[in-house]
Amino acid sequence: MRVVIAPDKFKGSLTAVEAAEAIGAGVRDAVPDAEVTLCPVADGGEGTLDVLLAAGGKRVDLRVSGPLSEQVDAWYVLLDGAAYIESARACGIEYVTPSPAVALAAHTYGVGELIGHALTGGASRIVLTVGGTASTDGGSGMLRALGAQVLDSSGAHTALGGGALGGVATVELAAVRERLGDTTVRVATDVTNPLLGPNGAAAVFGPQKGAGPREVEQLEAALRAWADALHRAGTIALGDVPSAGAGGGVSGGAMAALGARAESGFHLVVELTGVAQALPGADLVITGEGSLDQQSLAGKAPAGIAAMAGRHGIPVLAVAGRVALSPEELAGAGIAGSRALIDHAPSLEHAQREAARLLREQTAALVRAHRED
Template sequence: MPATPVEGHVVVAPDKFKGTLSAAEAAARIAAGIRRTVPGTEVRELPVADGGEGTLDAALAAGFARVPVRVTGPTGLPVDAAIAVRGDTAVVELAQAAGLARLPGGRTAPLTAGSRGVGQLIAEAVALGAGRIVVGLGGSACTDGGAGMVQALGARLRDAGGAELAPGGAALRGLAAVDLSPLADSLAGAEITVACDVDNPLLGPRGAAAVYGPQKGAAAEDLVVLEEGLTRWADTVTAAVGRDLREVPGAGAAGGVGFAALALLGATMRPGIELLLELLGFDEAVRGARLVVTGEGCLDAQTLHGKAPAGVAAAAARAGVRVAAVAGRLELGEEQWRGAGFVSAVALTDLAGRPGDSTARAAELAELAGERLAAALLAR
């Protein structure tokens, strides 16, 4: 028999369960389980993201309008992407234009993949009159230092022969001259804010190439080439703008797009989940709530270092609202997840009957997780 509803609404704010459920799908399924267990309780679905893949979908679910844009993908082929717009604010997701998922056939191109499409998305936002542009970094397929992005916004990058520099990180080794003057006009005074959850510098053993190059297909010899290219890029940009930002935490984000955003677009950088929760109106949504439910594909040690569920938990705690978690897998001990602020945590793997079921039956099990949490935390 369904439980009697309690006073106060419930906010369901998960990130994506990578490979199985989008954040919106996870929110809908968990919410369905809660509604079935405590009918009459108001449940508000607010899928979230931390600045990487899913950022656009989170903005759309929060009421932003989708604007389709055809841009240049990471290997130069056109891809169909989109930006999200509400009022004078636009949300750009790098992965829409230059993400690993945009690689044709999944074939990596570590030396030649570029970020031109990201600049094209920003240009479209400016053309639509956006005064504030939020750029979510994450899932990048390129290590070009953001050179392609600024080329799309009008910057002229030349090699020793005066030709326009080719796409990709390897080509940066041949950079001889830059003309950055068109950038200011192309941005038309728009304020750029970067949503970023990594603190890597541009260069060195913790830099864009060394840390993230291998996951983009770079072999050991490729990493040397990319590091040389990024070094040449940093030296040239520093000489042109009169300040050196290569060591700024986050400069190495998205293959160095963070560096170009900071040094050439005048961007400010903020933690992804913090910025997204602000954009999505989380503080308003949680006011007066009885419970917040968040989650992601795997609740693990990385979750505790700025991932979406930890950000949601912190924001809920500031509002004085209890928060519970649903995860595909739970790799934290109870002491750890309780220490992160969660009053309860349910793993789909624990609800699955057989190995593999937590993936194949993720939607069904997410509903069951919602039921379990509602019965334990919301029933009278």
Template sequence: MEPLHVVVCPDSFKGSLSAAEVASAIADGVLDAAPDAVVIRLPMADGGEGTLDALLEVWGAEALVTATVDAIGRPAPARWAVSPDGRTAVVELAEASGLPGVSDAPLQPLHASTRGTGDVAQAALDAGVDEILLCLGGSASTDGGSGILTGLGARLLDAEGRQVPDGGEGLASVASLDLSGLHPRAREVRWRLAVDVTNPLVGEHGAAQVFGPQKGARDGAVEFLDDALRHWSEVLERETGVAVAELPGTGAAGGVPAGLIAVLGAENTPGAVLVAEAVGLPAALASADLVITGEGSFDSQSVNGKVADGVARLAAASPARPPVVVVAGQVLLPEAQARAAGIAAAFSIAPGPVELDDLIARTAPRLRDLAAAVTSLIGAARR
């Protein structure tokens, strides 16, 4: 009998283990049960925070660092990466423009911006890449992507021809766009935006109404930002001919996709699918007998654009059609819904009622034990 081919492609267990550490623990469990198994480890992410680290791990690459500014304009470093073939840059918005970087200061929902991420993107363009994968998630701002465009050389002008301030507040007074100083390669490369939401830019389900409060916006500020984003969308449509206000996904990360789709022709891509393609998951699945993925909590969101959902979809489309098993800290999704989403089975690492601190402390060994049990079961079925 041929050795068991297993693809291990988990997300991180937030607050416990990185995706790479989870993959290592699962792989160890597989080899405990089947020492001759061929195990391919592909740490995953859903396109938000942690995506850069997952890709660095798979590529065996070192992060590059650019000196830039954080979401409130203070000097800060930001990491990014280039694929081994030199063609693709990975920029994680949270590195320069994320909430973690400004957690030591009062939130500034009207003034926070993504300009720092624009600086990183400019460095990537200078490096000669053909494609930029921009991972959205953890954003501290609601600026409609205007900061990134500014970092790339665009100018947002008011009715008097003066450049407006950074942040969502400045959007309310934008009258025109000056793209004459835009980086010469900004419109030549392919931009793919990793998103895991379908919210539009404005309205009840838009960037300001849904995500603004997470960034410190309250009552009047939420309404102001929603109006400012609507005005920004009108300027973008007038200047570029692209309507973005109601476009699904443009509400992600404070509306970043809106500005980049209109000006740069960017494409929204489900984050898990984008990462899967970048790490080579479709090719790995072609010869797999078993796929083990996982995340901290397996629930209804897991089968709606998260890693488990992306893995299941790709496995179903693979010639091998391998079974997909989820291992998680907790399993909250009913079995029928999991099966409908293409998940063969889902198991919790909790042995029963257990304190959260204990579960977190013993995540790795419990993952290893559970992976060994799953592998033994699959091995027995093959025999």
């Protein structure tokens, strides 16, 4: 029996690599002679770098500016000449306590420092993942770290942070373009929100970062001023471009000034994990993530894995921290059966604390039930 194991992370409990190992152990508990192939995956969000390390990448550590300008330890991954940079390593929301003041002040300067370090090291390609940021600055801090001049109407430099962008009049990008040279940039994201409007970065993601109604309004106006200034500098008009609002607009800043294109984070990362090569001839695929819910059906890893397996006619099972989809919804996504860890734990805290053990046990039970059907 050949089994391909391709889970995403279980947020707050296990990395995708750890989850794959626990699921693999569960398969062997149920079928001792099973041939197991571990292919941990990611959707371009938090945890992507861990998956790339498992795929043979090299970790590069450095200290950069955090979301409120404090120094933080960050890192990126080099793999086959490309630098994979996770925005949240520099400006992740975990570095702050969300509040109205933080929502206005947080910035992406450290993301630009990571990119600059990779460029100095000779990276031929940059892949930027943009989820989990504390910032709503449209990538302005990132571009400033790469040499952009962000100026008000008097020619003075504006302050860092999304809240200060309302005063932006001029953006000068010549130094950024010179530094980037021929290096290509790709943005990995699983969201399609535009930069502006009711579905934009400020309205949708600002409240998660501490913004109240007044701050959302201020950030919306600031991002509009930023987009207008970028357009006057010769970039694309960002306002309603799909995915430009991802990561508080850092995606949009990369699109406008770095010539980046947004791509499905799942498809971009899965190219590197060996899943496609492992699937032909497999008898079973097992995927999973922390919460298997409606979002899982819209570009997340489990649905992507199920679609890939379906093209080969391979049955798919899923193990998750919680399952908020009906059997019919799961079947529609190509998932034949599932187990939820929370259904076999006295509390959420217990399920998170004992995730590896529960994942192993429930995988074994799920595989046994599947073989009996």
